[in-house]
Amino acid sequence: xxxxxxxxxxxxxxxxxERLQTVAEVEANQEDVLxxxxxxxxxxxxxxxxxxxxxxxIDAEVLAACPELRICANMAVGYNNFDIPAMTAAGVxxxxxxxxxxxxxxxxxxxxxxxxxxxxxESEHYLRAGLWNRWSYDMFAGSDIHGxxxxxxxMGRIGQAIxxxxxxxxxxxxxxxxxxxxxxxxxxxxxxxxxSKDHLLAQADHLMLVLPYSAASHHAIGAAELAQMKPTxxxxxxxxxxxxxxxxxxxxxxxxxxxAAGLDVFEGEPMVHPGLLDVPNVVLTPHIGxxxxxxxxxMAGLAADNLLAFFSGQPLLTPLNPDPxxx
Ligand code: 8YV
Numbered sequence: 001x002x003x004x005x006x007x008x009x010x011x012x013x014x015x016x017x018e019r020l021q022t023v024a025e026v027e028a029n030q031e032d033v034l035x036x037x038x039x040x041x042x043x044x045x046x047x048x049x050x051x052x053x054x055x056x057x058i059d060a061e062v063l064a065a066c067p068e069l070r071i072c073a074n075m076a077v078g079y080n081n082f083d084i085p086a087m088t089a090a091g092v093x094x095x096x097x098x099x100x101x102x103x104x105x106x107x108x109x110x111x112x113x114x115x116x117x118x119x120x121x122e123s124e125h126y127l128r129a130g131l132w133n134r135w136s137y138d139m140f141a142g143s144d145i146h147g148x149x150x151x152x153x154x155m156g157r158i159g160q161a162i163x164x165x166x167x168x169x170x171x172x173x174x175x176x177x178x179x180x181x182x183x184x185x186x187x188x189x190x191x192x193x194x195x196s197k198d199h200l201l202a203q204a205d206h207l208m209l210v211l212p213y214s215a216a217s218h219h220a221i222g223a224a225e226l227a228q229m230k231p232t233x234x235x236x237x238x239x240x241x242x243x244x245x246x247x248x249x250x251x252x253x254x255x256x257x258x259x260a261a262g263l264d265v266f267e268g269e270p271m272v273h274p275g276l277l278d279v280p281n282v283v284l285t286p287h288i289g290x291x292x293x294x295x296x297x298x299m300a301g302l303a304a305d306n307l308l309a310f311f312s313g314q315p316l317l318t319p320l321n322p323d324p325x326x327x
Contacts, residue, residue, distance in 0.1 A: 004311045006049040009035065009056040012075070016051075016300045023311050024049065041065045049307050054078055058094075060086035071310045075303040076290075077101055077158075078240060080213040084321055094320040095306035099157065100298035101290040106161035108264065108289045109238040113150075113206050116234045116262035118142045121283040143205065143232055143259065145170050151204025152176040152192070153220070154211025154239060160190050162208055167191035175200055178211075201228035206236065213240035223248040229258050236262040238289045241269050250275025253282055264289050 006024045008017065011032035020026045027043065029035075035043060037057070044050060044066040052058065054076040063069065063086055071093040072082060079096045087094045115121060123140040126132060150166040152159045155178035166172035167190065174192040177200045181187075187194065201207070207229065211217050221235070222245040229235070235258060237244050246267045252258050253276070260281040266272050269287060276282055290299060306317050316323055 004048040005046055006051060006307060007043050007047045008051045009040065009043075010051075010053045012051065012300050013297055016304045019301075019304050020051075020307060023308055037062065044069055049073065049311065051075065051303055051307065052081065054081050057081045058087065058092075059083040060090075063087065063090040063092060071095070071307060073303040073306040073310075075299045078212060079320060080240060082320070088321040091324040093310060093316065093323055095303070095316055095318050096320055097299040097302040098318055100302055101295050102157045102161050104292050104295040105158050105238060105289040106165060108285075108291075109158070109162050109208055109210065109236060110165050112238065112262035112264060112283060112285065113208060113234065113236045114145055115283045116236060116260045117145055117148075117206060119260065119281070122280045125280075143234065145172065145206070147171050147173075148205035149173045149175060149203055151200045151207040153197070153200060153207065153209050154178060155182055155190075155192070156210065156212070158238075159208070159210040160186065160192075162210065163190035163192045172206075175203060197225075198228065201225055202230070204233060205230065206234045209235070209237045209239045209243055211239055211243060213242055217243050219243070219245045221245065221249070223251070226252040226258060231257060231259065233258050234260045234262065236264075238264045241265045241267040246273040246276060249273075250279060253279045256281070 004024045006020055006026050008026060008028045011030045017026055017028050041062055046068060048068055049071045050069065052072055052074050058072050060083055069092055073095045074082065075097055077096055077098045079094065082094050084094055119140045119142045150172040152163055155176045159176065163174045167174045174190065175195045176192045177195055177197045181194045209221065220243050226248060249261060250273055253261055262283040264285045265287055290296060302317065309316055
């Protein structure tokens with residue numbers, strides 16, 4: 001029997017390619033070429049599987065042009081790069097990579113919140129610029145993390161892991177808003193209290209965004225929401241670009257209607273809104289939430305395991321839509 005053929009849309013750990021080669025013919029992309037849609041479609045001809053990352057879009061147009069494609073395995077927990085209804089309609093399986101990055105991403109969210117509240121980037125730039133020549137009583141005085149109110153918008157696995165860090169490690173009062181309320185047991189474990197979005201915006205000293213991107217969450221934080229926040233509040237986005245209206249945020253930061261922001265994700269990344277580059281009160285990182293070697297290896301391993309399971313006739317590990325192989 002012919003081996004299935006898999007395209008790696010981006011470069012990945014060599015051992016992942018070797019693992020996939022045990023069941024499939026693999027076309028790697030170790031030069032890490034960023035394919036245009038037309039190039040991706042051309043590369044997918046004759047392929048039954050594709051290993052994607054969050055930057056590779058699989059939509060109805062791609063699916064229509066690639067009739068042999070049967071599975072897309074995303075090396076990311078977020079899957080807004082997939083058109084799931086179109087994939088389901090085309091009988092193409094979609095998988096993501098949840099759980100393995102939860103704690104690592106929560107660590108980064110917490111680090112960004114602390115760096116933002118304590119003005120670490122701004123003060124480091126000041127020191128590097130040779131401007132530090134004396135101490136003063138309010139030099140880079142920021143806000144406290146311990147004892148403050150942590151507001152979490154989006155209370156999935158990563159939101160819960162951040163809540164635990166805040167409540168158990170730093171004595172923070174944790175409030176959250178989510179599409180659906182957590183069970184009483186989970187709320188008790190995370191020491192988190194469910195509130196309305198308005199209450200969350202008005203009460204949080206530090207607001208953390210961890211909700212998935214969808215049409216419904218587009219600009220969930222815009223000018224109106226920013227205006228509801230305390231002038232002393234900080235905002236951290238580790239979720240997805242587009243959840244925050246970055247232009248409105250740049251204005252809020254410039255006018256200091258909120259104190260500061262920490263951003264790991266951006267609308268239209270890797271482009272960054274120029275207004276965000278212009279203001280000092282923002283800490284910017286290039287989408288590194290899950291970026292530790294063990295976690296990235298685990299994410300790639302899970303995406304590969306889904307492909308291996310699919311082509312060996314085994315149940316999928318983390319499916320996002322119905323498996324057309326099951327009757
Ligand atoms: C990835 C992410 O680095 O998992 C996600 O949803 O945003 C990040 O962890 C990125 O999407 C690579 O696929």
